[in-house]
Amino acid sequence: xxxxxxxRAIAAAILPxxxxxxxxxxxxxxxTRLRLGLRDRSLVQDDALKALxxxxxxxxxxxxxIVLGPGTVARVTPELEALVAEATGPAHSAEDLAAQGAAxxxxxxxxxxxxxxxxxxxxANIFVPLIPALIGCGIIAGLNGLLxxxxxxxxVTPALAAIASGxxxxxxxxxxxxxxxxxxxxxxxxxxxxxxIVFPGVAKIDAFGQTLSPGQGGVLGALxxxxxxxxxxxxxxxxxxxxxxxxxxxxxxxxxSGLVTxxxxxxxxxxxxxxxxxxxxxxLAHAGAGxxxxxxxxxxxxxxxxxxQALIPIHTTLIEQQGYTALLPILAMAGAGQVGAAMAVxxxxxxxxxxxxxxxxxxxxxxxxxxxPLIYGxxxxxGRPFVTACVGGAAGGAFIGLFSMLGTTVGSTAIGxxxxxxxxxxNGNHDLGTTIALYAGxxxxxxLVGFVATYFWGFSQELLDEFNVxxxxxxxxxxxxxxxxxxxxxxxxxxxxxxx
Numbered sequence: 001x002x003x004x005x006x007x008r009a010i011a012a013a014i015l016p017x018x019x020x021x022x023x024x025x026x027x028x029x030x031x032t033r034l035r036l037g038l039r040d041r042s043l044v045q046d047d048a049l050k051a052l053x054x055x056x057x058x059x060x061x062x063x064x065x066i067v068l069g070p071g072t073v074a075r076v077t078p079e080l081e082a083l084v085a086e087a088t089g090p091a092h093s094a095e096d097l098a099a100q101g102a103a104x105x106x107x108x109x110x111x112x113x114x115x116x117x118x119x120x121x122x123x124a125n126i127f128v129p130l131i132p133a134l135i136g137c138g139i140i141a142g143l144n145g146l147l148x149x150x151x152x153x154x155x156v157t158p159a160l161a162a163i164a165s166g167x168x169x170x171x172x173x174x175x176x177x178x179x180x181x182x183x184x185x186x187x188x189x190x191x192x193x194x195x196x197i198v199f200p201g202v203a204k205i206d207a208f209g210q211t212l213s214p215g216q217g218g219v220l221g222a223l224x225x226x227x228x229x230x231x232x233x234x235x236x237x238x239x240x241x242x243x244x245x246x247x248x249x250x251x252x253x254x255x256x257s258g259l260v261t262x263x264x265x266x267x268x269x270x271x272x273x274x275x276x277x278x279x280x281x282x283x284l285a286h287a288g289a290g291x292x293x294x295x296x297x298x299x300x301x302x303x304x305x306x307x308x309q310a311l312i313p314i315h316t317t318l319i320e321q322q323g324y325t326a327l328l329p330i331l332a333m334a335g336a337g338q339v340g341a342a343m344a345v346x347x348x349x350x351x352x353x354x355x356x357x358x359x360x361x362x363x364x365x366x367x368x369x370x371x372x373p374l375i376y377g378x379x380x381x382x383g384r385p386f387v388t389a390c391v392g393g394a395a396g397g398a399f400i401g402l403f404s405m406l407g408t409t410v411g412s413t414a415i416g417x418x419x420x421x422x423x424x425x426x427n428g429n430h431d432l433g434t435t436i437a438l439y440a441g442x443x444x445x446x447x448l449v450g451f452v453a454t455y456f457w458g459f460s461q462e463l464l465d466e467f468n469v470x471x472x473x474x475x476x477x478x479x480x481x482x483x484x485x486x487x488x489x490x491x492x493x494x495x496x497x498x499x500x
Contacts, residue, residue: 003075003238004079007072007075007076007079008079008082008083010052010054010068010072010076010079011076011079011080011082011083012079012083013052013054014034014049014052014055014066014076014080015080015083015084015087017044017045017048017049017052018036018038018043018044018045018049018064019038019039019040019043019044020043020087021083021084021086021087022039022087023038023039023040023043024036024037024038024039024084025037025038025039026063027077027080027081027084028063028077029073029074029077030073031070031073031246032067032068032069032070032073032246033059033065033066033067033068033073034065034066034067034068034073034076034077034080035063035064035065036063036064036065036066037063037064038063038064041064044064046058049066054068054072054076055067055068056068056069069242069243070242070243070245070246070247071240071241071242071243071244071245071246072242074237074245074246075237075242117307120307120309120310121309122182122183123223123309123310123312123313124309124312125178125182126175126178126179126182126223127175127178127219127312127313127316127415128312129178130171130174130175130178130316131414131415131416133167133174134167134316134319134413134414134415134416135414135416135417135425137163137164137165137166137167137168137413137414138164138412138413138414138424138425139413139414139424139425140160140163140164141160141161141164141165141323141413141427142413142424142425142426142427142432143160144157144160144161144164145427145432146432147160149431149432168319168320169198169215170195170198171218171219171222171316171320172194172195172197172198172215172217172218172219172221172222173191173194173195173198173222174191175194175219175222175223175226175316176190176191176192176193176194176195176222176223176225176226176229177190177191177194177226178190179194179222179223179226179227179230180226180229180230183226183227183230184230184234185226185229185230185233185234186233186250186253189229189233189250189253189254190225190226190229190230191226192254193225193226193228193229193253193254193257193258193261194221194222194225194226196225196258196261196262197214197215197216197217197218197221197222197225197261197266198214198215199214200214202214202216202262202266205262207262207263207264207266207267208267210267212262212266212267215320216266216267216269216270217261217265217266217267217268217269217270217273218269218270218273218317218320218321219273219313219316219317219320220269220272220273220313220317221261221265221266221268221269221270221273223313224261224265224268224269225257225258225260225261225265228256228257228260228261228265229253229254229257232252232253232256232257233249233250233253236248236249236252236253237249240252273317273320273321274321276314276317276318277317277318277321277322280314280318280326280327284326284401284404284405284409285404285405286405287401287405288400288401288402288403288404288405289398289401289402289405290398290401291330291397291401292330292333292394292396292397292398292399292400292401292402292404293394293395293397293398293401294394294397295327295330295331295397295401296330296331296333296334296337296393296394296395296396296397296398296400296446297334297390297391297393297394297397298390298394299331299334299393299397300334300337300338300371300375300386300389300390300393301390303334311327311331312415314327315327315328315415316415318411319413319414319415322411323411323413323427324411324412324413324427324428325411325412325415326404326409326410326411326428328411328412328415328418328422329400329410329411329412329422329426329439329442330397330400330401330442331397331418332369332418332419332422332442332443333392333393333394333395333396333397333399333400333442333443333445333446334371334389334390334393334396334397334446335366335369335371335393335418335419335446336392336393336396336419336442336443336445336446336447336450337388337389337390337391337392337393337394337395337396337446337447337449337450338366338371338374338375338379338389338392338393338450339363339366339367339374339419339446339447339450340389340392340446340447340448340449340450340451340452340454341374341378341379341385341386341388341389341392341450341451341453341454341458342359342362342363342366342374342378342379342389343359343363343447343451344385344388344450344451344452344453344454344455344458345359345378345379345382345385345454345458346359346360347455348454348455348458348459348464348468349464349467349468350468351468351469351470352467352468352469352470353470355378355467358373358377358378359374359378361373362374362377362378366419367419367420368418368419368420368421369417369418369419369420369421369422370418370419371418382458382459382463382467383463384457384458384459384460384463385454385458385459387458388450388453388454388457388458389450389453389454391449391450391453392446392447392448392449392450392451392453392454393446393450394449395445395446395449395450396442396443396445396446396449397442397446399441399442399445399446400438400439400442403438407429408428408429408430408434408435408438409428409429409430410426410428410435410438410439410442411426411427411428411435412425412426412427413425413426413427419443420443422439423436423439426439
């Protein structure tokens with residue numbers, strides 16, 4: 001019997017003796033014990049459990065704990081989780097049905113996804129959980145900069161600087177933790193290996209003829225180190241005897257991955273990170289208007305294709321290196337184009353009450369940078385207005401990029417927010433007032449060009465004839481004209497609707 005079959009057999013033997021899958025609410029493990037949350041303790045067959053050859057004992061605490069020993073418990077736990085998932089019956093509550101529908105939707109999306117998009121989604125899953133901390137620390141950094149410029153509260157600004165900078169100083173550790181978790185390894189081992197990158201002691205180490213510096217390689221190095229740690233850990237789980245697993249596997253994982261990180265990944269990732277920063281600076285300094293035109297105009301199609309997730313590590317690298325990303329304000333212009341296009345649609349379709357109500361309800365969110373209601377509820381279904389909205393985004397991006405060419409960079413200290421919500425996070429290479437004024441100017445250009453392009457070129461005559469109709473009156477007429485069917489002599493009960 002293979003090791004996997006043996007572990008699954010142990011899990012299969014335990015499951016009925018703890019009351020079956022329906023009696024288990026949570027599954028977890030520590031170094032030696034399988035910890036189960038049980039709904040009904042009376043269903044557990046203690047004596048039968050203790051009689052299993054693989055069970056060394058049971059312990060009752062806040063959870064029901066089955067002692068399996070080091071190594072074995074780490075392998076049996078995922079097998080038991082899989083058996084519980086397989087045996088779970090159909091959901092009955094509204095919450096369960098909603099979760100089931102979401103799972104079916106996710107499964108359908110995963111089935112249609114390409115390997116490249118799945119990889120980008122994994123990368124996004126690593127960085128997206130960091131966004132709240134980036135936003136919070138970014139706003140505090142902006143507030144601290146304002147206080148320093150005004151000369152206010154000199155006794156408080158050093159504390160605010162520490163609060164704003166602490167997360168960024170250790171961001172590599174969080175990236176390593178999330179990476180290992182996402183790729184199926186032990187999260188804390190990924191964080192431990194990534195922590196090497198920011199450890200001050202690496203300044204005493206030479207690699208490739210250069211002395212390393214703390215933080216060299218940044219988030220890209222942390223990502224690579226954690227992925228390597230996952231593969232080393234999985235290799236160890238496969239070959240290390242179970243009795244030695246708890247000692248040998250984490251030791252070899254940290255040792256091998258750490259040595260490769262110090263004497264390889266930190267240097268390579270540092271060179272890549274530096275190249276990304278240098279290229280972004282060169283691009284905005286020499287071709288800023290053209291780059292802004294392309295990025296602002298193509299960002300929404302990239303979002304729809306899922307390719308925008310490839311930009312997340314680039315944003316994070318720039319924030320780590322320079323304190324802000326100059327790309328995000330340019331990309332935010334895509335939302336401005338959508339807002340301008342939506343206002344033009346509102347004026348071009350005065351008789352269509354349905355679309356006008358949608359625009360009125362979605363515009364406030366659009367101004368704050370949440371563009372999905374306008375995209376999927378207005379511009380994309382109409383077709384041509386989506387294209388003219390992208391033209392507005394291109395114009396706003398070109399405006400921001402042009403000033404980068406002229407020496408004034410507009411950046412953001414965090415990723416995530418857009419539109420008006422980005423104002424508290426703005427930073428750049430000039431004073432805050434100039435940065436805010438340029439970003440506001442870019443938004444106005446995006447609004448204006450998106451509006452003009454949509455109003456004059458966003459509708460063909462056929463499109464106007466089709467959509468500029470009184471939808472409320474049409475619906476009322478259709479309802480009034482619908483004949484009431486005569487009652488059936490033997491009416492059959494209507495089937496209940498299927499709910500997902």
